[in-house]
Amino acid sequence: MTTLKTKVLPAEGHLAATSSGARARHTPLMPSAGMRRLWLTLLGWGIALIIFFPILWMVLTGFKTEAEAIADPSLIFTPTLESYVAVQARADYFKFAMNSVVVAFGSTLLALLIAIPAAYAMAFLPTRRTKATLLWMLSTKMLPPVGVLVPIYLIFRDLGLLDTRSGLIIVYTLMNLPIVVWMLYTFFKDLPRDILEAGRMDGANTFQEVVYLLLPLTLPGIASTGLLSVILSWNEAFWSLNLTSSNAAPLTAYIASFSSPEGLFWAKLSAASTMAIAPILIFGWLTQKQMVRGLTFGAVK
Amino acid sequence: MKFAYAFPLAGLALAATSAAQAETITVATVNNNDMVIMQSLTSAFEEAHPGISVNWVVLEENVLRQRLTTDIATGGGQFDVMTIGTYEAPIWAERGWLVALDDLLEAYQAEDLLKPVRDGLSHNGSLYALPFYAESSMLYYRTDLFEEAGIEMPEQPSWEEVREWAAELHDPANQLAGICLRGKPGWGENMAFVSTLVNTFGGRWFDEEWNPELDSPAWQEAIGFYVDLLGNYGPPGASSNGFNENLALFSRGNCAMWVDATSAAGKLYNPDESQVADRLGFAPAPVAETPKGAHWLWSWALAIPASSDKQEAAQTFLTWATSQEYIELVGETQGWTSVPPGTRESTYANENYQREAPFAGFVLDAINSADPTDSTLEPSPYIGVQFVGIPEFQSIGTQVGQTIAAALTGDTGVEQALQNAQRATARTMQRAGY
Numbered sequence: 180m181t182t183l184k185t186k187v188l189p190a191e192g193h194l195a196a197t198s199s200g201a202r203a204r205h206t207p208l209m210p211s212a213g214m215r216r217l218w219l220t221l222l223g224w225g226i227a228l229i230i231f232f233p234i235l236w237m238v239l240t241g242f243k244t245e246a247e248a249i250a251d252p253s254l255i256f257t258p259t260l261e262s263y264v265a266v267q268a269r270a271d272y273f274k275f276a277m278n279s280v281v282v283a284f285g286s287t288l289l290a291l292l293i294a295i296p297a298a299y300a301m302a303f304l305p306t307r308r309t310k311a312t313l314l315w316m317l318s319t320k321m322l323p324p325v326g327v328l329v330p331i332y333l334i335f336r337d338l339g340l341l342d343t344r345s346g347l348i349i350v351y352t353l354m355n356l357p358i359v360v361w362m363l364y365t366f367f368k369d370l371p372r373d374i375l376e377a378g379r380m381d382g383a384n385t386f387q388e389v390v391y392l393l394l395p396l397t398l399p400g401i402a403s404t405g406l407l408s409v410i411l412s413w414n415e416a417f418w419s420l421n422l423t424s425s426n427a428a429p430l431t432a433y434i435a436s437f438s439s440p441e442g443l444f445w446a447k448l449s450a451a452s453t454m455a456i457a458p459i460l461i462f463g464w465l466t467q468k469q470m471v472r473g474l475t476f477g478a479v480k
Numbered sequence: 481m482k483f484a485y486a487f488p489l490a491g492l493a494l495a496a497t498s499a500a501q502a503e504t505i506t507v508a509t510v511n512n513n514d515m516v517i518m519q520s521l522t523s524a525f526e527e528a529h530p531g532i533s534v535n536w537v538v539l540e541e542n543v544l545r546q547r548l549t550t551d552i553a554t555g556g557g558q559f560d561v562m563t564i565g566t567y568e569a570p571i572w573a574e575r576g577w578l579v580a581l582d583d584l585l586e587a588y589q590a591e592d593l594l595k596p597v598r599d600g601l602s603h604n605g606s607l608y609a610l611p612f613y614a615e616s617s618m619l620y621y622r623t624d625l626f627e628e629a630g631i632e633m634p635e636q637p638s639w640e641e642v643r644e645w646a647a648e649l650h651d652p653a654n655q656l657a658g659i660c661l662r663g664k665p666g667w668g669e670n671m672a673f674v675s676t677l678v679n680t681f682g683g684r685w686f687d688e689e690w691n692p693e694l695d696s697p698a699w700q701e702a703i704g705f706y707v708d709l710l711g712n713y714g715p716p717g718a719s720s721n722g723f724n725e726n727l728a729l730f731s732r733g734n735c736a737m738w739v740d741a742t743s744a745a746g747k748l749y750n751p752d753e754s755q756v757a758d759r760l761g762f763a764p765a766p767v768a769e770t771p772k773g774a775h776w777l778w779s780w781a782l783a784i785p786a787s788s789d790k791q792e793a794a795q796t797f798l799t800w801a802t803s804q805e806y807i808e809l810v811g812e813t814q815g816w817t818s819v820p821p822g823t824r825e826s827t828y829a830n831e832n833y834q835r836e837a838p839f840a841g842f843v844l845d846a847i848n849s850a851d852p853t854d855s856t857l858e859p860s861p862y863i864g865v866q867f868v869g870i871p872e873f874q875s876i877g878t879q880v881g882q883t884i885a886a887a888l889t890g891d892t893g894v895e896q897a898l899q900n901a902q903r904a905t906a907r908t909m910q911r912a913g914y
Binding site: 246249250268269270328329332333336341342420421424425426428432435436437438439444 | 506508510511512516519520535536537538539540541543547550551553554555556557558559724728732753
């Protein structure tokens with residue numbers, strides 16, 4: 180186990196290179212194998228750079244002046260913090276960031292609390308209608324959100340939920356619930372039933388079964404589901420722009436306030452966007468291993 | 481030593497009580513330069529009015545429009561001051577969504593506001609929004625290129641002359657376009673310009689029975705001219721250029737001429753933002769058949785929604801931000817070219833402004849000569865120069881804008897594009913019950 184780990188680890192992050200690299204160590208090196216490995220590595224890097232390029236360009240633009248940002252694209256410039264200063268002077272970043280954190284994590288926790296029992300019931304005690312229920316839940320994602328904007332706005336107005344974090348948490352929870360239930364359902368279904376049965380034989384009730392057996396065994400899956408839900412809530416812009424004004428506005432509203440069809444604003448917009456994605460980017464880096472493990476969890480039996 | 485601690489504490493306590501009493505108003509606005517300055521001067525307002533503190537919601541124009549419409553139509557009451565344009569003001573006033581501003585104080589000097597702007601923000605004789613800044617459109621050109629080519633700019637250029645000059649000056653090898661115009665589809669983007677062009681070619685959006693006239697000879701001629709002019713002598717990719725893109729192109733020296741908002745003048749004259757500040761000339765917007773409606777009138781204004789429960793505080797803010805004192809405050813702190821233009825006679829009478837902004841008198845004339853109630857050669861049933869003041873126009877304008885952009889890129893012929901536009905508009909109007 181440990182040898183396998185040490186072998187795989189150095190190549191992590193270059194998935195394309197991993198398989199050929201591992202094979203290269205076991206087979207006698209042929210001249211073409213080295214070349215192939217090189218090509219695959221280059222290809223892997225190339226694809227990664229293409230995917231990452233817009234983000235890189237945004238970060239770079241944030242350090243330019245407005246005039247440089249709108250001039251012909253160039254990699255050579257004197258970095259300046261001008262835009263960051265201007266952006267911070269106009270709006271309090273930390274207020275927006277705090278709202279994003281509370282809303283994204285709050286809605287994820289709430290969604291998990293509702294979805295774990297639901298997915299448990301669907302995975303281990305299915306009825307004739309379980310499949311249909313699952314599909315029906317997913318169908319709610321097919322409705323364009325703007326279609327229900329006015330009814331939800333009216334309900335929120337009457338309940339006093341407009342421009343509150345709790346209001347956003349409720350909407351995000353409902354928005355992500357279908358995906359969270361679906362993901363948990365597939366993870367739970369992969370768990371051998373015998374393990375739960377063994378627990379029951381030992382006298383565990385349903386609650387103990389879930390807490391002591393199901394949750395620890397499927398933790399990577401739950402973690403990656405939670406992460407996905409956090410990221411989806413963090414990036415959601417339609418509801419956050421429409422249901423908040425000043426008190427509960429998250430980072431999406433913060434970015435939106437720097438965009439305009441009149442005047443020069445690219446550098447400021449880029450600086451604001453960089454600041455808005457920074458927390459979730461760092462969070463993603465830290466939890467990358469969990470995510471990949473969760474997403475491939477149960478893929479190989 | 482103890483006293484040293486006591487003072488800041490007392491200060492804190494005072495600050496806490498005043499904060500507790502302060503009424504917080506939420507102001508929704510667009511992210512345009514003049515509004516950014518207003519935001520940065522918030523503290524000056526709060527100092528002068530300790531009982532009121534201001535929260536800002538800043539959004540991009542289209543997002544803001546949708547956001548405000550949702551809130552005001554449902555009576556959400558999320559905003560106390562809204563930034564709206566001359567398009568929304570009368571429509572929203574008619575529906576009873578806005579508070580009438582009839583009881584303005586003498587000190588505000590409402591009669592100092594430019595008449596066409598004030599009329600544009602009124603409904604049934606009552607003022608419903610106070611103008612923050614206003615603009616018309618005009619022709620910008622490069623004096624150095626015109627001199628080189630020996631062209632003299634007449635007092636009132638015609639579109640035919642503009643085409644000749646564009647053909648002469650067009651020099652794609654040196655990245656110089658003969659003319660830059662809006663091409664990006666949208667009712668507030670390409671259609672703002674196209675509507676003025678159609679007006680001056682003698683066309684109109686609707687006849688007096690509200691029948692669309694988009695396939696009329698005047699429209700054919702105007703759009704044919706536009707596609708030919710911008711397609712042959714415009715910058716590459718003109719169909720994706722809006723105000724911003726053209727501003728960047730012109731200020732970098734890539735356009736010989738540009739017809740667009742007068743509010744660009746301040747930016748083009750600012751050497752920090754523009755490389756052509758010392759070679760900039762301006763003329764009235766070109767005309768063809770008729771001078772009527774050849775240049776537009778637009779104003780960004782502040783209004784109070786009827787759903788706000790802090791209307792008094794909101795009005796205090798409104799009258800501050802659109803007052804003469806505010807304009808002076810901006811002039812003194814940000815420089816006179818940065819003052820919000822086009823709203824008050826007194827701005828144009830100000831010596832500082834006249835000295836710093838050589839385009840001032842010119843802009844004043846353009847605004848004063850724009851008449852939203854009479855902007856077409858043949859009479860039309862609607863109010864508005866570059867738009868039609870009915871709620872349906874947002875979708876009609878944007879749809880027609882797309883078909884015209886398609887004609888510009890050559891995806892469809894001009895005639896075909898206008899037939900499509902006519903059909904779509906007729907359908908929308910029929911559904912809306914006209």
